[in-house]
Amino acid sequence: DTEVTQTPKHLVMGMTNKKSLKCEQHMGHRAMYWYKQKAKKPPELMFVYSYEKLSINESVPSRFSPECPNSSLLNLHLHALQPEDSALYLCASSQVWAGGNNEQFFGPGTRLTVL
Amino acid sequence: AQTVTQSQPEMSVQEAETVTLSCTYDTSESDYYLFWYKQPPSRQMILVIRQEAYKQQNATENRFSVNFQKAAKSFSLKISDSQLGDAAMYFCAYRSLLGGNKLVFGAGTILRVKS
Numbered sequence: 001d002t003e004v005t006q007t008p009k010h011l012v013m014g015m016t017n018k019k020s021l022k023c024e025q026h027m028g029h030r031a032m033y034w035y036k037q038k039a040k041k042p043p044e045l046m047f048v049y050s051y052e053k054l055s056i057n058e059s060v061p062s063r064f065s066p067e068c069p070n071s072s073l074l075n076l077h078l079h080a081l082q083p084e085d086s087a088l089y090l091c092a093s094s095q096v097w098a099g100g101n102n103e104q105f106f107g108p109g110t111r112l113t114v115l
Numbered sequence: 116a117q118t119v120t121q122s123q124p125e126m127s128v129q130e131a132e133t134v135t136l137s138c139t140y141d142t143s144e145s146d147y148y149l150f151w152y153k154q155p156p157s158r159q160m161i162l163v164i165r166q167e168a169y170k171q172q173n174a175t176e177n178r179f180s181v182n183f184q185k186a187a188k189s190f191s192l193k194i195s196d197s198q199l200g201d202a203a204m205y206f207c208a209y210r211s212l213l214g215g216n217k218l219v220f221g222a223g224t225i226l227r228v229k230s
Contacts, residue, residue: 031216103162104216
């Protein structure tokens with residue numbers, strides 16, 4: 001199984017709502033990533049978890065709150081978002097964070113619209 | 116810091132023809148990985164091909180091959196016998212061997228395939 005799954009596929013939320021994005025992988029990977037991608041742009045790294053611990057936070061606003069409850073699951077909690085946060089949110093995973101021939105496997109993404 | 120440049124925002128190719136996508140990068144490191152990722156309109160990003168900088172031999176995956184010129188810091192992707200399913204955004208990416216598994220992406224090239 002080389003699949004990263006993400007739910008929901010689409011999400012529309014108001015600026016006062018609280019919602020969560022979910023990402024799951026069953027490849028035994030110990031590194032998981034959140035990316036934000038605007039239309040026709042490359043993905044921008046937001047967070048990296050390594051062995052369930054937050055390793056990288058790319059200066060992401062606190063209205064985005066990541067969580068890694070176990071080695072297979074990654075959440076992104078959203079609160080008080082702005083319309084400019086509307087984007088495709090991609091999750092990825094790799095065997096480990098550092099070293100080796102370490103392919104990142106990407107999920108299909110969640111299309112987020114903030115009204 | 117490393118940078119990746121894709122100078123072709125859009126390319127078109129006729130079905131069954133060959134197309135080459137350009138990528139240049141800037142780094143002071145001698146060992147690193149380079150990747151080409153494909154992101155079709157369905158959004159899922161998949162790895163097309165990877166190249167380890169210490170390997171002089173150009174990587175090949177079926178109809179996809181690269182021309183890796185280390186001294187020139189060039190990493191182009193050649194797609195032979197283009198198919199309609201090759202239509203996608205293609206991202207060139209760099210990964211250092213130092214630190215973690217952070218990818219530096221180029222701006223992307225939209226490839227259109229004409230039937």
